[in-house]
Amino acid sequence: MAKVVSINISEKKGTIKKPVEVGYFKENYGLEGDAHAGNWHRQVSLLAQESIDKMKKMGIWDLVAGKFAENITTEGIELHTLPVGTKLKIGKEVVLEISQIGKKCHDACEIKKITGDCIMPREGIFAKVIKGGIARPGDEIEIL
Template identity: 85%
Template structure:
């Protein structure tokens, strides 16, 4: 079963996000109070705990949820293999639509400076909020459809 490990937020772009108990994901906006929220295609970022664990295997031990600036840390789902257009239902009501796989790290990336590497360019994904609601750690993640027709 795929699930949410952590919901993470930051007030400034390019910084490590801090875990919060629960977050409100607003339709066509993203996580309320997060620096990356807004009217664009990268409203929410997601990264799997399994991807973070790969970095730990490289000897970077102090990695925790949010350190790669992801809004939602997941477990039990290989996010980066899902095609753009895939919809994910999280918890009781939130629906996200994958809009981008990976990204280019900008030159002053705080995460790369701290960890020496960044997994977001290859394994992080981005999504738009299709249906809003609250998300918390432990919420189940369900793939609703593989692609948009």
């Protein structure tokens, strides 16, 4: 079963996101309280715990949810293998539509400086909020 491990927000872009107990997702906007929310195609970012674990094996042991600036940390789903346009239902209400796979890593990426690599450009995904609602850690993720 695929599930949400953590929901993370940051008030400023370029900072590590902090976990929250409840995420309020707003249709065509993103995650309320997050600096990346807005009317664009990268409203919400997702990264699998399995991807974070790959980086841990490269020697960075202090990686936790939100360190890659992802809004939703998942488990049990290979996010980066899903095509753009795939819809994901999170919990009972929230529906996201994948809008982009990966992104260019910014020059100040601390993880890339330490290991020579960063997983977010290849395995992080971005989505738009199609249906808003509440999501929490532990919620099931369903591919629609």
